[in-house]
Amino acid sequence: MTVNRRKKPASVNPIKIGQSLGAVLALQGCYRAMPLIHGSQGCSAFPKALLTRHFREPIAVQTSALQEMDVIFDANRNLEEALNLVLSKHRPDIIGIVGTELTDVAGVDYQSLLKTYKRERNMRGGLAFSVVLPDFRGSLESGFSTTVEAMIDEMIQQVGHRGSRNVNTRQITLLPGSFLTPADVMELKEMISSFGFDVIAVPDISTSLSGHLLTGFSPLTRGGVPLDSMLQSLQSGLTIAVGASMERPARRLHNALGTPYKVFNGAMGLKATDDLLHFLHQISGEPVPLRYCWQRENLLDSMLDAHFQFAGMSVVAALEPDHLYSVSSWLEELGMEQKALIASYETPIVAGMEREVWVGDLDDAEVLGKDADLWISNSHGIAGAERIEAAFLAAGFPVWSELGAYMSVSVGYRGAMEWSNKAGDLLMRREAERREGSVRHR
């Protein structure tokens, strides 16, 4: 089907998020990392505040703090200063330089600066890479996957010098998409390892943004996948990517090292989980663990219990592209009418969906989703959902209206069950409120 756009000049209540935030998120999943945003202060302060608000965790990020004159004369002086300071003060294992729209428009060449810098300082042992992520393209999702790709590139280049590859067929590299919560990543790791595989998630926010009191405060990331495991992942026998946006980094591994890969576009709902488990069963030769057989039954039973709730109900969802795809396939299984699906920007996966998809904002959700019963979006959507009197289900990024949202599971049978119950509860409550309301009016 085609992707539509409503004609309007301004974005009203955007769901799109600057790409650089995606980069900062990706780097949070690596141990002792520091994302360094090459731009003005605000470009790092806003993402930091927003990520902090969503994950309720301190977020590691720094800035080259460009000011007007630096942009015009010598933006690289700032970058060099920032690198010097971050390296000498914090000694990060991984440093990711994130170019912004500002450096892009000003035509600043920081990639070659980084190369010279690395050569001159004889930098070895850590990863330092740069990505160009102007905000007038893509969104959080593309920023995240592009960063993972750049990270993998850098790893390949480093290890490339060391030659031989020792493929470990019992080891799988998991490339989790940006829409997955820390709990989702954890669930996926568990599912894969339950078939006897060692899993290395790149990046791994399940051990960094999931909330733990391990190491106290550090200006660098705490938790996440350590650098040696990341390098170790190059020996994996297989890559599993979750989310279509993660296909490119998976392909990169394939092209450079010959690692075969499998992409799962969606991760939500019965069928998506069936596919994943079936695949794992086939490649491992191991039986599907009993607990998943049970969970499958549990899910089916709860869907039966809840289907009365969803019958005749309609839903509007506004999310990042991969997430939208995933959520839409789950909604399909619930039998809800999908009144409007809105993506933050266009990608092949949403363009190829069987349903009509719109590229737009939360205002479009309000207009196209008029009379919908359920509204699924980030917390920015609360007001819009109220205006069209739909029940509000928080999903995506940022979610600040709920405690522990970052720990909610959406993947696997367990995730589908949790979400089905949550959505059903919301609709039930809404129904009850309406009943009360009509009684009072008489």
Place this chain on the structure above:
Amino acid sequence: MDPVRKDEFDSEACGSLSPKSKPCPRPKPGEAAGGCSFDGAQITLLPIMDAAHLVHGPIACAGNSWESRGALSSGPSLSQYGFATDLNDSDIIFGGEKKLKESIDYIAGRFAPPAIFVYSTCVTALIGEDMDAVCKEAGERLHIPVIPVNSPGFVGSKNLGNRLAGDALLQYVIGTGEPEPGTPLGVNLIGEYNIAGEMWDIEKLMNSAGIAVTSRITGDARYKEITWAHRAKVNMVVCSRALLGLAKEMESRYGIPYFEGSFYGAKETTYSLRQMAYLMNDREMERRVDRLTEREESRLAMDLRPYRKLLKGKKAVLYTGGVKSWSVISALKELGVQVVGVGTNKSTEDDVRRIADRVGDDTEYIPEGGASRILKTVRERKADIMIAGGRNMYVAMKEQIPFIDINQERHKAYAGYEGLLRLAKELTYSLANPIWKLASSPAPWDKEAPPYDR
């Protein structure tokens, strides 16, 4: 306390109006913290609740920042809409002015706001968009004020952005309207952003003393009331040094006296109310204020008694921006909490002087250095609690330090007498919470002696 006209503030430091002021220190690459000027401009103007606020630039500036503050509205909510021109590649190459013009038309047509504020951002400033001209043309054509706010992020700090927003108000808004007949004229509250509804507590107090608020600049404001701000009798600059320039300019243009005050703590609140009445030159009002403040203070003293007992001698590290650093110290002192460390990174020399007036000699000043530096002070000074902005909240949580959020994202109102009581309660709840004990004691199996020799 004698009410005095405070006019000793020379515009020496960053954030005030004088052009010859020494520049704000350059933020240190790799160690910089805090928002950009665009952020600062938004903080000041977004609380004009019925206006539309359009961000001209690529998506990140608007997309990452909307709905991030705790400024509440008692009515209209258009300012909570996120409007952005959302420029893409080709807009950047061919210029975004056309899109800007269309966006303004669209917003005016669909939402009919009383005014539209248009914010420039780094990219639109860099490529030299003539925003002023587009706004002027659109305003004349649409017959509503369309106000350019030239405060792109890369010109400097948040503080500078506050000031530039103030300049925009002076240039385009204040003095363009007249109050409806019968509007009681009194005080403009400048730099009170109604965080967590603090403005409402303040207004209630002022009203019970018979002091009218003429314009809110800008917490919970309506566009129109700011247009007639020049008719007020007194300006009070509430906790925002960056807008001092606005007050000064209004004094020279319209002859409105101003003073700088705060509502954090009973003493400061009483002082501010008295100052208003004094500057209004109204004997009767002064007497009313005296009666009110006496009554409120003695009631507060009663209410505070149980909390004071618990808070006495507790040590706090306070890390917040500019003016709040000294005004909150007063509030804490009244509760018996000792401030053992205080952040001065965004404070001007005046602020630092005022901090010095309020704390003892052994209080540590934390000039910069971010989270690690604050934590060091907390540890070294054996502080019981950390009071800072939301950005540092989870830093404290990781270190299991009780924490109170004092900045603009918070949900609790601490202004006025009621606010002080609320602060006392929050401090007590936070310090007494069972979580601190639970989090610091190990799991039972970690407490056991090892079953075998290792």
